[in-house]
Amino acid sequence: MKIKEKTISADLQKFIDKFEPTKYKTLGRGIEIRGINDIHRSISMAKVLIEKLKLNLTVNHTAEMVGYGGFEVNNVV
Template structure:
C-alpha cells in the first residue's frame, strides 16, 4: 500500500495512475494532508472530524460542479477515512 502526499504522481505496478482534472481540482481545494491514489480516485485518511470533512468534501464538489462522488463505509471509519472517486 502506497501513501502519497500532495500532487504526487505514482507509478504502481508499471501502470501510471492518471489523475483527472476534476480530481486534481478537488485535491487543490481540499488540500488533504495524507491520501492514497486509487485507480478511480483518492482515499483520504487520518481525518479527526470525519463527518465535518465529508460534508466539506461534498460542498466543494457541488460548488465547483465536479464529476466526483464521495464514498464512505463502516470499514473506512476504523482508519478515519473516505474516498473521493470519479463519477
C-alpha cells in the first residue's frame, strides 16, 4: 500500500504564513484550523485575507466543527 504524502500549495502556505494559526491539521485538500475561540471573527478574517491576497482558496465550515472551534481552508479545484 502506498502512503500518499500531503503537500501544501503555495497559496495555502501564504495563507498559513499570514494568518498564523496556532493549531492546524493538514488535509488532502487543505488545512483544518482548530482551537479558535471566536469562530465567526476568525472565519471572516480568513475570507478577507484570501480575497486581499487573491489566493485560490475557500473557507468551509460546518455546525459539527463548532464543537472544537474549527474551520477548513481548502484549495480551489
